[in-house]
Amino acid sequence: xxxxxxxxxxxxxxxxxxxxxxxxxxxxxxxxxxxxxxxxxxxxxxxxxxxxxxxxxxxxxxxxxxxxxxxxxxxxxxxxxxxxxxxxxxxxxxxxxxxxxxxxxxxxxxxxxxxxxxxxxxxxxxxxxxxxxxxxxxxxxxxxxxxxxxxxxxxxxxxxxxxxxxxxxxxxxxxxxxxxxxxxxxxxxxxxxxxxxxxxxxxxxxxxxxxxxxxxxxxxxxxxxxxxxxxxxxxxxxxxxxxxxxxxxxxxxxxxxxxxxxxxxxxxxxxxxxxxxxxxxxxxxxxxxxxxx
Amino acid sequence: xxxxxxxxxxxxxxxxxxxxxxxxxxxxxxxxxxxxxxxxxxxxxxxxxxxxxxxxxxxxxxxxxxxxxxxxxxxxxxxxxxxxxxxxxxxxxxxxxxxxxxxxxxxxxxxxxxxxxxxxxxxxxxxxxxxxxxxxxxxxxxxxxxxxxxxxxxxxxxxxxxxxxxxxxxxxxxxxxxxxxxxxxxxxxxxxxxxxxxxxxxxxxxxxxxxxxxxxxxxxxxxxxxxxxxxxxxxx
Ligand SMILES: Nc1ncnc2c1ncn2[C@@H]1O[C@H](COP(=O)(O)OP(=O)(O)O)[C@@H](O)[C@H]1O
Ligand SMILES: [Mg+2]
Numbered sequence: 258x259x260x261x262x263x264x265x266x267x268x269x270x271x272x273x274x275x276x277x278x279x280x281x282x283x284x285x286x287x288x289x290x291x292x293x294x295x296x297x298x299x300x301x302x303x304x305x306x307x308x309x310x311x312x313x314x315x316x317x318x319x320x321x322x323x324x325x326x327x328x329x330x331x332x333x334x335x336x337x338x339x340x341x342x343x344x345x346x347x348x349x350x351x352x353x354x355x356x357x358x359x360x361x362x363x364x365x366x367x368x369x370x371x372x373x374x375x376x377x378x379x380x381x382x383x384x385x386x387x388x389x390x391x392x393x394x395x396x397x398x399x400x401x402x403x404x405x406x407x408x409x410x411x412x413x414x415x416x417x418x419x420x421x422x423x424x425x426x427x428x429x430x431x432x433x434x435x436x437x438x439x440x441x442x443x444x445x446x447x448x449x450x451x452x453x454x455x456x457x458x459x460x461x462x463x464x465x466x467x468x469x470x471x472x473x474x475x476x477x478x479x480x481x482x483x484x485x486x487x488x489x490x491x492x493x494x495x496x497x498x499x500x501x502x503x504x505x506x507x508x509x510x511x512x513x514x515x516x517x518x519x520x521x522x523x524x525x526x527x528x529x530x531x532x533x534x535x536x537x538x539x540x541x542x543x544x545x546x547x548x549x550x
Numbered sequence: 551x552x553x554x555x556x557x558x559x560x561x562x563x564x565x566x567x568x569x570x571x572x573x574x575x576x577x578x579x580x581x582x583x584x585x586x587x588x589x590x591x592x593x594x595x596x597x598x599x600x601x602x603x604x605x606x607x608x609x610x611x612x613x614x615x616x617x618x619x620x621x622x623x624x625x626x627x628x629x630x631x632x633x634x635x636x637x638x639x640x641x642x643x644x645x646x647x648x649x650x651x652x653x654x655x656x657x658x659x660x661x662x663x664x665x666x667x668x669x670x671x672x673x674x675x676x677x678x679x680x681x682x683x684x685x686x687x688x689x690x691x692x693x694x695x696x697x698x699x700x701x702x703x704x705x706x707x708x709x710x711x712x713x714x715x716x717x718x719x720x721x722x723x724x725x726x727x728x729x730x731x732x733x734x735x736x737x738x739x740x741x742x743x744x745x746x747x748x749x750x751x752x753x754x755x756x757x758x759x760x761x762x763x764x765x766x767x768x769x770x771x772x773x774x775x776x777x778x779x780x781x782x783x784x785x786x
Contacts, residue, residue, distance in 0.1 A: 425652075432642045432653050439640040442603060443654050443696065444628035 259397035264515050266394070270403035270472060272511025273410030277465035278488035279495065279503040280417060281338075281458020287434035287498020288447075288454050290353060291346060295360040296462050296488070297481035298367035299337050303330035303463030304476045305371055311383055319385040327467050334463015335456045342455035347448070364482070371478045379475035388471055402471045409468060413461060417500050426453055434498040487514075490530055494537045495544050502546030509533070556581040556735050557602070557705055562610035564594075564601050571597050572608070575761055577754040579705065584727065584736040586750035586767065590782050593756040595739040596637050599707045602737075603627050603634055614704065629656065631704035633697030633734070635711060641692045643682025647673055650681050654696035659703075665733070666695045669726045687719035694723070698730055705735045712742050724748060743781065747771050755780040 278296060285293050307326030314322045341363060349355040388405065391398035421427035429450045433440045440447050469484065470476045491510050495502030510530050518526030537544065557579040564572040572594050579585045587595050601608040604624045612619045619627050628634065642650050651673070655661055667674045670691040676684065681692055690711055697706045711727065712720045724745050730736060731749070740746040746753075746767070753770050755763035762780050763770060770776055777783065 428645070428649055428653050432645060432649075435642050435644055436640055438605060438624075439636070439642070440653075441624040442605065442628060442634045442636070442640075444625045444656050445653070446625045 259395065260519075262395035262397040263399060264519055265512065266397075266399045266403045266407070268512035268515030269508060270406045270511070271515060272507040272509075273406045274465050274469050274472065274484060275488050275491045275510060276410050276504050276507035277413060277461045277468070278484055279491040279507055280413070280500050281454070281461050282488055283492045283495065283498055283500060283503045284430065284434075284454045285458050286492065288430055288437065289346070289451055291356045291360070292489075293360050293458070294357065294485070295341055295363040295367070296458065297485035298364045299334045299341075299459045299462035299481075300466040300469070300484065301371055301476075301478060301481035302337055302367060302466075303334040304466030304470050304481075305375060306330060306333040307467040307470065308380060308382060308476055316383070319383060322383055323385055323388070323471070326470075327464070330463040330467035331460050332463070334459040334461070334466065336459070338455045338459020338462070339452060341459075342452050346455075347451075364485075368478050368482065375478070377478055379477040381475055382470045384471055384474070389474075402468075406468045406472055409464070413464065414500070414504050417457075417461075420457075421500060426450060430454060487530065490534050493544055494534055496546030497544060499544070499546035502544055505545055554580050556615055557737065558611075558613045559598075559602065560611040560613075562598065562601055562608055562612065564597055564606050564608045566597075566606065571759055572601060573759045575610075575756070575759070577761060577764055579735060579737050580752060581735055582731075583751045584731045584738050584749045586746050586753040587737055587739045587756065588746060588753055588770075588781060589756035589762070591741075594759045595756055596709055598756065599634070599709055599737070599739065602707060603632060631700075631702050633700065633703040633706040635693045635697050635706065635708040637709040637713065637739070639686075639689045639693040641681040641684075641689045641696075643680065645681055646678050647681055647684070647692055648677040650692050651695060651699060654699050656700045656702070660701040661699055662701050662733070663699065665729070666698055669698070669729060670695060670722075687715050687722070690715060690719070690723060691726075694726055694730070698726075698734075701733070703734055705737060706730065707737050709739045710741055711738075712740065712745055720745065743771070743783070 278300060282293055282296050285291055307330035310329040311322040311326040314325060345359045345363065346356055349359060388402050391400050392404060421431055429440060429445055433447050433450055437447055469480060487510060491503055491506045494510065495506030513529055513533060514526035516526065517529045541547065555578045560576045562572055562575040575598060587598060589595055597606060600606045602612050604622065604627050614630055614632065617630060619630065672688060673691055673695055681689060694711060697703065711723050715723065720742065727736065727738065727749055738750060750767045753765060753767050754761060755770065757780060
């Protein structure tokens with residue numbers, strides 16, 4: 258029982274990280290039809306920026322260091338994403354292959370630069386004591402970082418839904434996901450919504466970078482790419498363009514991966530996620546939130 | 551600017567891929583009332599409207615009340631006061647009726663909700679319904695309402711608003727267009743010749759991407775040979 262609880266919470270935690278990456282990917286695809294391979298780079302650069310900031314602060318101010326790294330990660334993620342959209346994506350408007358290639362190039366270059374600057378070995382993260390401790394839940398000792406990541410992802414989901422459902426820009430984004438040309442034909446400068454969606458996606462990815470650092474206790478240059486692959490799967494399973502679909506798919510993928518990696522064999526969970534993707538695409542080509550055609 | 555001319559289209563050319571879809575199209579739309587843009591299927595009526603808005607790449611000149619539009623992007627053209635009701639309606643199916651209308655509200659423009667709800671009372675009662683679940687006629691009402699809503703629209707480009715609608719709804723839409731023409735200038739593409747005849751004053755007829763006839767609706771409809779030549783049918 259306690260193992261099940263631990264696996265469930267760990268899987269949810271992993272799903273929470275996937276969701277934070279997938280939400281932005283999904284909105285960016287839905288609105289702009291850009292597969293943003295640079296999203297993993299937002300994650301990685303934010304994680305390293307957070308770590309650098311934390312290292313620059315007094316060694317024993319652990320909570321301060323972590324909170325500063327959190328803010329730095331979010332801001333750096335947002336800035337990096339905004340610059341990517343305005344400098345690299347925008348000039349290639351409507352040239353989708355070019356846009357995809359540019360994001361792949363940016364991802365590869367960023368990883369190489371981070372490796373060059375910080376080495377490819379994992380770096381240990383300084384965490385407040387509470388984050389290295391556990392909480393007893395259903396008989397299991399649950400690492401507090403799991404709970405933290407889940408709570409923050411739930412908050413982000415609520416904020417995103419509020420943005421999409423209750424604000425004018427959210428309305429523009431939802432409409433743009435359906436029919437971008439018609440949004441323009443209503444006199445709306447959809448370009449601003451593109452930049453905004455990139456900034457929001459970068460924020461969430463940056464947040465994921467810092468939270469993943471706490472979740473795993475370390476950062477390394479390759480994790481962004483590894484997480485990005487599963488986040489893409491989450492986006493497709495959830496239905497391209499749907500934040501709620503991404504949230505549901507992220508939970509499913511995180512749980513499947515954890516349970517099968519534990520009860521079957523390491524690696525089986527990862528493989529099962531690919532099968533799950535294939536299965537969903539066969540039954541519902543539009544993903545969970547999409548139409549079945 | 552000529553007297554009374556609101557929209558002036560000159561030498562409009564549109565290429566899509568290799569095909570020369572519009573060839574040197576020139577015409578003027580007088581201020582007030584409804585001008586008909588007619589012609590058989592596939593002659594370029596929709597492309598003309600899309601060209602005016604900038605939704606397709608075009609060369610030539612389009613001026614609205616003397617202001618050149620061709621250098622502007624689509625949202626800028628629209629904000630100069632051009633309302634668009636596309637041929638396939640293009641309502642946002644995942645959004646509610648209210649959200650569709652709210653999205654269409656242009657900041658700074660006075661809004662005509664009273665007129666809209668007067669013409670289409672259903673839009674008020676169905677405000678919370680997803681537009682994707684509406685009938686074709688109701689979706690057409692949403693599409694027309696989006697264009698009518700902004701009181702600073704100077705011209706409405708309306709593309710086959712009665713296409714595929716039941717006769718009763720055609721009547722409703724016809725009536726709405728008549729009322730709309732009292733508050734804005736309309737350039738109307740209409741394949742239903744009875745409707746066009748009832749509403750339109752000036753006509754421009756396109757023929758294979760070129761202007762084939764410009765004149766008065768009675769000249770065209772009253773001359774069976776002319777009507778057959780340009781529209782494929784005579785209309786009594
Ligand atoms: N996106 C497009 N790609 C290729 N051809 C097009 C496209 N849009 C329109 N056309 C062609 O341009 C011509 C005019 O089309 P259209 O303006 O829709 O005509 P109408 O509205 O008068 O029926 C047609 O021959 C049509 O096939
Ligand atoms: Mg047409």
